[in-house]
Amino acid sequence: MTNKNINYQQIYEDQLTDAIRSSLELPRGYYELSHQQRMMIEEMIDAGYRRAVEDALDPVILNDTAALAAEMGTQLYNFANVLGDYLKDIDALDDEEV
Secondary structure, three states: OOOOOOOOHHHHHHHHOOHHHHOOOOOHHHHHOOOHHHHHHHHHHHHHHHHHHHHOOOHHHHHHHHHHHHHHHHHHHHHHHHHHHHHHHHHHHHHHHH
């Protein structure tokens, strides 16, 4: 998994219930697992993480959101230019009155 922020030990020790660990005859501590068991736990967590991200970040919705954000950015840029021009005109009038 490319996301290095996943704390597999914490998930295994804090989120997996003692009943499940006991029924599967797994140790309480993450580092007491065999290398193969740790690999399986990590792969399952990674798969769940990927699935959650895919479900939450639907590409169709993200494309629509990106298009809307681009349009909003363009509109804000144009609005900023209008305000800037208006302020320049006000400054020019103030300079003429002096």
